[in-house]
Amino acid sequence: MKIYGVALLAGCFLLGKILGNMLGALININSDIGGVGFAMFLLMLSSIYLRKKGWLVQESERGIWFWSSIYIPIVVAMAATLNVKAAVSGGFIAILAGIGVTVVCLFLVPVIAKIGRKNESES
Amino acid sequence: MEIINDVIGKNGLIFAFLLVGVIMLLSAWISKTFTQKRIPAVAIAVIIGLALAFFGDKKGISDVSIFAGMALLGGSMLRDFAVVATAMGADISKIKQAGLAGTISLFVGVFVSFFVGVVIAISLGYSDAESIATIGAGACTYIVGPVTGSALGASSEVIAISVATGIVKTIFLTIATPMIAKRIKLDNPHSAMVFGGLLGTTSGVVAGLAATDEKLVPYGALTATFFTGLGCLLCPSIFYLSLKLFGF
Numbered sequence: 001m002k003i004y005g006v007a008l009l010a011g012c013f014l015l016g017k018i019l020g021n022m023l024g025a026l027i028n029i030n031s032d033i034g035g036v037g038f039a040m041f042l043l044m045l046s047s048i049y050l051r052k053k054g055w056l057v058q059e060s061e062r063g064i065w066f067w068s069s070i071y072i073p074i075v076v077a078m079a080a081t082l083n084v085k086a087a088v089s090g091g092f093i094a095i096l097a098g099i100g101v102t103v104v105c106l107f108l109v110p111v112i113a114k115i116g117r118k119n120e121s122e123s
Numbered sequence: 124m125e126i127i128n129d130v131i132g133k134n135g136l137i138f139a140f141l142l143v144g145v146i147m148l149l150s151a152w153i154s155k156t157f158t159q160k161r162i163p164a165v166a167i168a169v170i171i172g173l174a175l176a177f178f179g180d181k182k183g184i185s186d187v188s189i190f191a192g193m194a195l196l197g198g199s200m201l202r203d204f205a206v207v208a209t210a211m212g213a214d215i216s217k218i219k220q221a222g223l224a225g226t227i228s229l230f231v232g233v234f235v236s237f238f239v240g241v242v243i244a245i246s247l248g249y250s251d252a253e254s255i256a257t258i259g260a261g262a263c264t265y266i267v268g269p270v271t272g273s274a275l276g277a278s279s280e281v282i283a284i285s286v287a288t289g290i291v292k293t294i295f296l297t298i299a300t301p302m303i304a305k306r307i308k309l310d311n312p313h314s315a316m317v318f319g320g321l322l323g324t325t326s327g328v329v330a331g332l333a334a335t336d337e338k339l340v341p342y343g344a345l346t347a348t349f350f351t352g353l354g355c356l357l358c359p360s361i362f363y364l365s366l367k368l369f370g371f
Binding site for chain 2: 035039077
């Protein structure tokens, strides 16, 4: 049943959000601190565990895959409902930050690739 | 006409499915016909989305009553739900294949992206931790930005900037990768995994590698699939709190 997968996803989602909000309350910041990240982590762990136990069959997994495959369309819908008019003045930031980040990270590729190689030759 | 408006009004979410489906189809066609798939269809679709938002006001196109369902489909609940579901694609046992360099590249990639985004946001006049963190998160990927933004309660305008930042990153990466590949020695699986971990924006990584050398795509995608998850974990938590500690 696909709903088993969706239910697992929903459980992880809510638990992660609750954790995130609890963490926020704990440090007196009224927001969700990393809830989505926690939820993703929970889903990864629980799916590995349940798969090993043989309780997560492919049919159930498909319920999760559906939502995973629909996230880009959802992001498109979200983009269409943002306050873009007010954001136009920030367009310059978007271009500067988008290009700046990419350039910096691209030049880090050979640096970090080197670190990895050194370790490989040591082992 | 009234009947049509009435049906659409009552079934807004369903209409949103149709509309977004058409946008996806259109952007796939644009990507194929006008850019030889060089610019990923995903990036084009999000740009069309942002452009549509101009037809409305504070809530983008959903301010126009027949498009109200878009706010339901694109709201933070369904979005976060779908983003969490993508964790299924990230097989944690594969992180071993990525090795130490791949793992380091992921953490460095998320940190550096956030950091550069933050520095630019601050230098251009943003001063509250929520907005700065959201723009920094957008510099990670166009998913991490809005997830962080709505978790921290940033304004819709700032979230729009963060999405745009992520999209610029994706498109620029797609164009720049084949041009710079030789200089950064991006010609082997090992470098491709580091590349995927550092840049992280999956559609850009895949499109950039495909334009460089098809064989490298799976290696880059392997690490990149973890990037958004790691970003959603770190940006609204440790990174945001560090900004607070520094007095923003």
